[in-house]
Amino acid sequence: MNFKQITKNSKKLLSSYNLSFMNNFFIFIILCFFQTSPIFGSDDLKEDSLIPIDFKIEKIYESEFSTIYTVRDLKGHLSPLGIESAVHSLVEIKKNGIFVIDPGPHPRYAKKILSSVQKVHGKKLPNVKWVFNSTGKPENVLGNSAFDWMQPVYMSSRVTFEVMRSKCEQCRKDLFSVVPEKGLMDEKIVYPNYIVEDHQILHPQLRDWKTYTFSCAKNTGDTALWNKKAGILYAGRMVHSGNLPSLLHANTYEWIKSLKTLENLSPKYVVGSGNIGSSSLFSKSDIQITKNYLSDLLLLVKNDFNAGGNGSDADKRLGLPKFKNLLGYSDRHGLNVQHVWREFEIAQFGDEVKCSEDSLKGATFEALDSNKMNKRLSNKSDYNASEIAKNSFVFTGFIDDFTKENLGHISNYGFIIGEQCVAIIDTGGSKNTGLRLLRKIRKTTTKPICYVINTHAHPDHIGGNQVFRNLNPKPEFISHYKFEAALSSRFQTFNKRLYELMGLKNVVILGPVSKEVKKDLEIDLGGRKLFLKAWKTSHTDNDLTVFDDYNRVLWTGDLLFVDHIPVLDGNLSSWIKTTRELTKSRNAGSNGLQVKFIVPGHGKFQKIDSEKLQEQNEYLVNLYNLTKQALKEGKTISDAVESVSHEIKEGWDLPELFNKRNVTSAYAELEWE
Ligand SMILES: [Zn+2]
Structure with a gap:
């Protein structure tokens, strides 16, 4: 089997999952299997076997101080990860430096972003001074290291940072097994060094950008950036265009709430998660489509749940034909139904659901003394x-x-x-x-x-x-x-x-x-x-x-x-x-x-x-000896139960429930010994 065939097969296998599903244990097994194939050893890869990268670069804003380009993947560089996994990056060129949002899955990709933008921009580019990671996913963040020599500020929300710290090593292995980029495994993983809070100016030198963190909606700590002056909303994976969102690792209700917030900003341009090579820019209507799907889904499941429907086949019963033309519908809608169903179950029977940004603490390992x-x-x-x-x-x-x-x-x-x-x-x-x-x-x-x-x-x-x-x-x-x-x-x-x-x-x-x-x-x-x-x-x-x-x-x-x-x-x-x-x-x-x-x-x-651990031993030994004694004395079972249980119950909780029963069992057992 040659490399192309494997890629094709793994594409087939994986096209129904987005990367968050890579955590899926079984996929992990499959990936491990591919990883053991010698064809995937990084040394064997030649330059011409690298997956081609081609971008559509589009200028969406220009002022005296700044020019902003969107960068869209045309070739489906990440297509083995799933149809919708195009990372849509954004580059702002300022007089004193460049700002990059989501530099993609590996350094070659990130460098290609810069060279492609330079071609369109036509002037020599300044250094990259700021990098922002909108989510903790490897295909969005592993390109960070391309800019490390320029020592930019790497920014993200706290949750994204935590997710990267705890998962990047493993996610990189998973990513590499599907997108075997040469050298990816040897690259340094560069983590954010500047944590942004919700509703703040992004950075003192990037005052046009405001943060909207949505850690309650997505536990990968997704953050949207809003540039009011330019009318640009960078929404990352919060907004989907032409494809069906995956609810895995999301809180549906919170996500809908977040989209309402974004909608109210009335952006002119939206950069979100779209299909590979999609030619048109996103707009406010894409926020609406994502929101409508999630709202309809929530309502559909809620009604069925309250009517006493059966959760185990809800994914088969509850379709949303209105959205069936969205890419990924047949793969993901059923999983989404199951997810929302479970959210209702938990809300109904579990404790109060609190959204907590520090829920990921303790995700890294350290030995305990x-x-x-x-x-x-x-x-x-x-x-x-x-x-x-x-x-x-x-x-x-x-x-x-x-x-x-x-x-x-x-x-x-x-x-x-x-x-x-x-x-x-x-x-x-x-x-x-x-x-x-x-x-x-x-x-x-x-x-x-x-x-x-x-x-x-x-x-x-x-x-x-x-x-x-x-x-x-x-x-x-x-x-x-x-x-x-x-x-x-x-x-x-x-x-x-x-x-x-x-x-x-x-x-x-x-x-x-x-x-x-x-x-x-x-x-x-x-x-x-x-x-x-x-x-x-x-x-x-x-x-x-x-x-x-x-x-x-x-x-x-x-x-x-x-x-x-x-x-x-x-x-x-x-x-x-x-x-x-x-x-x-x-x-x-x-x-x-x-x-x-x-x-x-x-x-x-x-x-x-x-x-405490000795006490059980004493109880059992007493039970044994006293029952043995009662048997020796020829006591009937009911006499034995009365006398033995009376002697051994001290110091225990719930003797009334189990003590006599224990003597009965012991009697029955020891009678035959
Ligand atoms: Zn038990």
């Missing part, structure tokens, strides 16, 4: 997640049974973010907890969810699974190899009980299990390895632990209870052994690393040497 970790140990039970360790979040449920008030927020569940994607560990006890989890993930990272790990088949740990079943891309569901059998024999009983306690129907769903762990399994989230271990029957017959190698945190599921009375639903003798093994701390991390911290199934996060 124990002192920092200790500070996080004081996390309390409420409805918020705590970042217990770097990029590791836990919702600590109440110690309680299911109620209509807590809606299953009664166990610990959370997620871990790697450089590539996110793994969820348990989902809480209802759709409500699942949505809370999803909302927190979406607020924290744009990375896809690649795994949902279930520590065992109890409803307080898996009730939120349904939320993740229809995600696109679909995560893999991982559990112990006996999980499915355990669940299928009991899920109807679970659901009956959950309906009585919470008033919610069909909370627990069967499947989908895409990966079973028989002994152990290592998964990699990108710079973040998780070691999964399947245990012998202990709390249940399908207990799975997750060891987060990076932070040395062991997620035990219900193999460990803190404060909440232990619940026996497996095998007592074997659970005693397992508890000792877990707290011995070296054995549980399947890679042999020492465990330092523990996230139990119930109760608060603990250090490995915490006394």
Whole structure:
């Protein structure tokens, strides 16, 4: 297969995605595959194999002090990334320097912008003194380094800056695998060094430009620039012309609001995201088309949602034929419907959605020391997640049974973010907890969810699974190899009980299990390895632990209870052994690393040497010895339950729910020993 063929194939493959979709885990796999092909090694590329660049340069403003040109890609240089991925740049030539907005995907492209503008301008150009990045996408920003020798000011919004800091290394690899520009991987990534705020003069020397940052609408931190004097609005990816916007990583309502703001500026020219080679300039009407599509979509989904429509096939039912002539409609409209549907679900069932510009903080990695970790140990039970360790979040449920008030927020569940994607560990006890989890993930990272790990088949740990079943891309569901059998024999009983306690129907769903762990399994989230271990029957017959190698945190599921009375639903003798093994701390991390911290199934996060971890062992050993004794004395099961349960309940929460049941199980087990 020669280079052209590969490009053509990858174009076919990727044309349905814009670059934000590159975060998509599966595409990442595909890209990795292409990347391993030797044809893509940068050394093998000859000058003539470089993708040609050709621009249409158009002067749209001229005054005594400034000339402004739009730069539009005619050849579809970035077409492998998707039909609409033309970067539309803008160049302003002032007497004392040049201002460039979005210098494109790599230095050759950025240099070509300058040489093309010079041809049209006809005079020698001054140095580039200012560069602006309107969004954190690699195809807009990796050209920055072309101007570095002139030491310009690089400007962006804070969120764009954060996105670049945390993603540019990886995005560059992704971009390179599709647009294998020679030398791109060796170029320095140049980050903004001047942060702009909303509604400000862009820069003391660029007083004609005013900023409009839209970090709430787009979590890539998109910023529009408005030059009132020239009537020019640089709208980047906020405004689309002739193609359908992608809502991935966007907040639909906020985006519509932003477009209204831009519309009110009444610009003469709009520079936005358009089709490759589009010959006409954008205008105010393009803002309207983008806004109309988003508004119609929002209304359509809202009506269906409120009428009780089914979310899982909404993308197939809810068409907007009025917009079907826009490029990308068949690829993206369905995904957009799903996205908006989920926004409604979250608004309805999740917590209040706050737009926060600092939601991306913590996106970069740094090692944690124990002192920092200790500070996080004081996390309390409420409805918020705590970042217990770097990029590791836990919702600590109440110690309680299911109620209509807590809606299953009664166990610990959370997620871990790697450089590539996110793994969820348990989902809480209802759709409500699942949505809370999803909302927190979406607020924290744009990375896809690649795994949902279930520590065992109890409803307080898996009730939120349904939320993740229809995600696109679909995560893999991982559990112990006996999980499915355990669940299928009991899920109807679970659901009956959950309906009585919470008033919610069909909370627990069967499947989908895409990966079973028989002994152990290592998964990699990108710079973040998780070691999964399947245990012998202990709390249940399908207990799975997750060891987060990076932070040395062991997620035990219900193999460990803190404060909440232990619940026996497996095998007592074997659970005693397992508890000792877990707290011995070296054995549980399947890679042999020492465990330092523990996230139990119930109760608060603990250090490995915490006394709390000894208490479960004492309870189980007492339960074992006293039940054994009762059997020896020939006590009936009901006598044994009365006497034993009375002796061991001290010091635990919820003894009334589980203590007697534990003795019953122990009696049944030990009777045969
Ligand atoms: Zn359990």
